Amino acid sequence: MEPTEIKAILEQALTLDEIHVKGDGSHFEVIAVGDMFDGMPRVKKQQTIYGPLMEHIRTNAIHALSIKALTPAEWARDKKLMQPL
Helix, strand or coil, X not given: CCHHHHHHHHHHHCCCCEEXXXXXXXXXXXXXXXXXXXXXXXXXXXXXXXXXXXXXXXXXXXCEEEXXXXXXXXXXHHHHHHCCX
């Protein structure tokens, strides 16, 4: 499975401001940004991302998935923290 395929599935299933997917083979990292995550507990955020991908997880096309599901404000804060000094 390709990162672009995962991105397309999530874009079609969820209302997101941004989605970033990287990885290869069957191990991927997803950063999903959207207002829909506001007030959601971490587990619910992850379940929201897992939902549209479950068929691919069951068939082992996706073996490992690291998820960051953030509100736009959290994403802005994280981007500032990642900038070099």
